Amino acid sequence: MASDRLVVLIAEDSPADRMLLSTIVAREGHRVLTAANGLEAVALFEQERPQLVLMDALMPVMDGFEAARRIKQMAGEALVPVIFLTSLTESEALVRCLEAGGDDFLAKPYNRVILVAKIKAMERLRRLQATVLEQRDLIARHNEHLLSEQRVAKAVFDKVAHSGCLDAPNIRYLQSPHALFNGDLLLAAYNPSGDMYVLLGDFTGHGLPAAIGAMPLAEVFYGMAAKGHSMPEILREMNAKLKRILPVGVFCCATLASVSFQRRTLKVWNGGLPDGYLLRADGSREPLVSRHLPLGVLALEVALERDGEAVQVLRDPGDGRRAHHLEVVVGLIARVVVGDDVLRGQRAIRGVEADAERIHAGQIVHPVRVPEPQRLPAVLPRPARSGTAVEQHEVVAGVQPEPAEVERHGQTGLSRADDHDGGVGGTVGHAHQATCRVR
């Protein structure tokens, strides 16, 4: 086979041995180059780039050890097998041959059969190395190609996924830089009445396949939020969309929260993510348990049909001085802080950072600015309709024209998921902070 034909360099100072070796090698069909000393061998190697070298150890001008070292250096990553030809028998000398970069040695006097077999064995190694290098380079090229494709896709993805209000001063999030794409998703948008929707999602799997479902999800989310649809409507549509387009077995665990700054309510829906919490200013934690299947599993989200239990409504009892947190610990982490006191709020956020850093290192932290307090019209409270409260707080009626010293409590419970549901206390003069973290 033509491909079996090699260019073999023979470096040997004895003309008789050189002749003998050349004859043996040439008879095997290889092309032979000959050198009478190490220096010649190195020069010939540079010119002709033979694939295999038979190297006498002891030669005038430059010995085989030095020549082998130089040839190996010139060969770089490619394997150019060097077989030492030696009459040396002490193990120390043989070890020197290998240490100089020799791959094998052949003792004088030469045995034709063994020489031919060794050339073949070395050729197998050489091919193996060449294949490994070729495949490594191929993989590197493919990977580079893939990454550049992903960078373009990521730019598109970011345009879609981050078209909302993630950069709002009251939102803060962390995103893991582990992969360009991952299945984790954070979306935020205002609806026309100024409520903020925050969606944390975690798609099954990793990488691009996991991220791809995020695009349509984001489009539904932003589109419907902008049109003022209610949480159940948005959830139903997102679920239907994902069910329609995702293959079976791919789904999105998600928590959707709606923060109403005016009514001071938090509405939370959790499908498949670990418990979130409402952290009250007094330090108590109210779990926000997953009560639903993830999005995209069932065509009909049965739980959503049960109106009263679809969305957990938590009324913020804010006393005008304290920060309350909605904390959603996901494969992601998110916290929404709703509070009034700037300093306290910032302290709370630093607390969030500490938490997040404990859980995850290497995040991106966005600086938080707290918006100016807004004056909002006072709203008279309506009694809560729900009889299925998970935890009853003292319900406080009344309007506070200013954040007062009096501590007010809200009521927590399950209620109708209707977006026009009345909140409890009228609230005035609040700055709010929402902190969302994703890892």
Place this chain on the structure above:
Amino acid sequence: MAISSQLSSDGQELTISIQGRFDFSLHQAFRDAYERADIRPRRYVIDLEGTNYLDSSALGMLLLLRDYAGGDDALISLINCNPDVRKILGISNFGQLFQIS
């Protein structure tokens, strides 16, 4: 073998046992355990006694089995779940889709 399956003597029930980590690496093996032309079980039992870890890919694989076994009509029970596994199934509310014990 991380996955083994056994058909009941009447051919009505296929039990698939999973040892160790139930994750994406078992994707094909899990599929092979139930996608067999020679059997038509009515019920499936996934024995998770030896399962100490379960990820979202595993949940996806369970959904694929459910789809294969008839979707809403599928009869699939997940048995011998340890507390960690049960917690994951609970968070995902898979109790709505599978009988978990």
